[in-house]
Amino acid sequence: MERELLLLGLLRHEDMHGYRLVELIERDLSTCADVKKPTAYFLLAKLAKAGLIARSRSREGKRPPKWVYRLTAEGEAAFQRLLRQNLEAHLPAKFGGDIGLAFLEALGVEEAAEHLLRRRDAIAGALEGFRAAPEHAGSLGLVLAHQRLHLESELRWIDSVLTWLRGSGRAGISPKLPGIPHHTPNEAS
């Protein structure tokens, strides 16, 4: 449902045609969504058939005519519903990188560390990209900030795995548990 929410939300504050929509998502929202062109066109057709958006043909200059979509009243209602649903839910994230970690023991300490350092570099690189990016204002800035925060968390995580790994190399096969700094989350309510 996230993709529908996304399309409705974008059309909500500006009428647009499909191509533009995809462009916008790829430029500004690539961190939290990727919607390829055929998917977008398909979803737009579906939403139109459901009556949540309406389309009208328009041409500018001598360019090929395009379908400009606008939100209908039903679309606005659906948007409101989907937004609330999205905000109040927590969709647990699965980290594919963890299944490699689950088999860390198959590698020697040295080699495991070597590969994890490469992963660390990749994360650090991605983080650099985010820090370099211009600061968007408002809720768009929010998603950027979240991604940045997450990457910082991942970096700390990898570091703690590395120290655990090295400790385990000295101590024997596998110690109790990674000694991870344990922040108590502050209450907010």
Place this chain on the structure above:
Amino acid sequence: MERELLLLGLLRHEDMHGYRLVELIERDLSTCADVKKPTAYFLLAKLAKAGLIARSRSREGKRPPKWVYRLTAEGEAAFQRLLRQNLEAHLPAKFGGDIGLAFLEALGVEEAAEHLLRRRDAIAGALEGFRAAPEHAGSLGLVLAHQRLHLESELRWIDSVLTWLRGSGRAGISPKLPGIPHHTPNEAS
């Protein structure tokens, strides 16, 4: 490729039949992977055809016979390759929950906060579950620790969004950027 790595890795340290494999994944690795039965059977057939695993029929007592899979030499090689590849790569995570955040402005401050608090509760609940769970040793404990760490990070994130929200409610429409505590990651190399 993560699923293949998972199956090979599990078969590496114990010969097993499909049903058992799925059971094991659902019990111990549900946090970082989910593999349904038909998927598992399909993948096992594929891996067998590729020569990475070999199967042999066996029956215990009067139960229906089962296919017991074991890793071949090629399978071990593939495992080693996939493991390294997995460890050194960073696969960027997409948070579907962020697209709701991108449209936060569509809701009043009060209502947005209300819904986000529900999300917060969901995260806190999941976290509780992880803290209550028995501490697995070794690399299995790693993936649990990662998930716990991530949930803690998410909790802090939601809290900072909430404080930002409330600040924005007083100050006007939308301020510069969320004032997020900015930890400098410690170097590790």
Place this chain on the structure above:
DNA sequence: TTTTCCATGTAACTCGTTACATGATTTC
């Protein structure tokens, strides 16, 4: 003039899921 960009779409394919089918066996 050839390439790139704008703009829309279709077709084939992959991956994964649900739902169903089968059959024996333990448990209630």
Place this chain on the structure above:
DNA sequence: GAAATCATGTAACGAGTTACATGGAAAA
């Protein structure tokens, strides 16, 4: 005797992707 569990599979479907097809317009 009915229900749950063990064990394997097939069929139908859904969502999304890649690759392809089509054209005109602007840029190189």
